[in-house]
Amino acid sequence: MTSLYDPYPKTKIEGHQGELIQGWESILAQLQEKMEDILVIDTYPGVYDEEIKHELKKIPHDVWIDAIELFKDQETIYEQLKYHITDDRVFGRMYYGEIENFIVEDKKKALQEQAQKARQEGKKVIVYGYGANLIAQGLLVYLDLARWEITLRYRQGMPNFLADNQDEDALRKIKRGFFIEWRVADKYKRTFFDRIDYFIDTNDMNEIKMVSGKAVRDGLIQMAHRPFRLVPYFDPGVWGGQWMKSACNLDPDKENYAWSFDGVPEENSIYLDFGNGYIELPAMDLVLDQPKALLGKSVYSRFGAEFPIRFDFLDTIGGQNLSLQVHPLTEYIHRTFGMAYTQDESYYILDAKEGACVYLGLKEGVVPEEMISDLEAANRGEILFDAEKYVNKFPAKKHDHFLIPAGTTHCSGKDAMVLEISATPYCFTFKLWDWARVGLDGKPRPVHIEHGKKNIQWDRTTHWVEKNLVNAIYTLKEDEHVKEEHTGLHELEYIETRRYWIQDDVLIKNEDNVNMLNLIEGQSCLIESMDGSFEPFEVHYAETFIVPASVKNYKIVNNTNKTIGVIRAYVRKPKA
Structure with a gap:
């Protein structure tokens, strides 16, 4: 069967056909025409500021104000955040503060006065950067960016906002983004989303695009009232397989694809198609702008403006076992990481080869201290962990469904194509054993036995698992x-x-x-x-x-x- 899978799904926006403006020359001309006295250009942290400022400074102006001057120095900010950043490669603690927590009030007042004085003197003012909307009011432009693109930029060496960590482990940079920067930036964006005059898509610096704020907001309303798809992304991994290459119309020359996030609004983006082109925006813009229409009153009242369901693919066909792992209990994730709910999940087997399996739950009579001792010794390199001594191994065939409530030890074996259906707290997987592998970066993949042993439910053994978690259909x-x-x-x-x-x-x-x-x-x-x-x-x-x-x-x-x-x-x- 020829695959019809579309890796680049677009949503056609009615009533704004032909409104997209493409290329710096046309964008600058439009902004120059619409600008009266002050042009405010706010940004999502992660945009390529220097490249963008080089273009924007071509707009005639008398005064340029850079919003970076608002902020405390990086050492002060680090001290302020170190409890949330933590020393762990993967896990931080959720930060629920505001952008104002990082701003020096005296600096903000001085920049506001500078902009107001220039306006009174009839001068043209451009205010640029993350936080620009706090300095002045005027024609408001927002430079948006998808989280997946930010992740790729971290891997390529981009530092975190106001951090000198270009050479730091990409996992640590992503952690700081997820637990702190993206939370603050989304909360800040919400405060003026309805006033944005133009959105500029900065995901691809070779194809800069702009569309009016009204067109974007109308587009989000339309999306929230009809079926749609998110834009998936695909990533290789040490255990990755070959199934998605043909099924999802991907590059056959890549070594493998391990993950696909095809239904994760926190991570995916959306393409809004205006007939003469499309712009890419974070799918979170839709969640934040249209939560009630999208989620429904009951779900919204329970979770707020967060999308609580996640679909993703895990491809081990022609690959290797996933890491043996466990997810935190709700009380633990809340107390330890500041998350409101945990990563309950399930494995739906979309396809499988002969011999595929799923490791799920513990065998009868497992002694916790013995299993933990073997895991610790294995992760010190002293032994190879005998997973089948402790963990059940169930055959997996196409259309089987394995349920994995938090606290259940589990992983998919090789030669399975898993549609993972889960809650969406993102990265809360406590690896217990990774089969003595290193990651694609050549470093040992993070293992969290200390967290894991506090969450393993030791009574989820063979008989209970068979009755409750395997094909309960x-x-x-x-x-x-x-x-x-x-x-x-x-x-x-x-x-x-x-x-x-x-x-x-x-x-x-x-x-x-x-x-x-x-x-x-x-x-x-x-x-x-x-x-x-x-x-x-x-x-x-x-x-x-x-x-x-x-x-x-x-x-x-x-x-x-x-x-x-x-x-x-x-x-x-x-x-x-």
């Missing part, structure tokens, strides 16, 4: 049109998953609850509106897509001549 409804099955997740987890085997079509009532879905069998299907509010949306095999809560009812239509399969995840309503 039962039929809810079956007729000539559809077979609907409950496939998980475990009662300890807040995500519900349903699987549909569809002959012609099925009506889905989402009950004001955001839905994340994937076409797990068949070449394509259509998502159709019941009230005509959106055009039929076509989905292809293995594509993850989102149906916002605002789409009250919708139909999944089989537009092929064979049975198709769809898995759907949503947030369970709290029990009364």
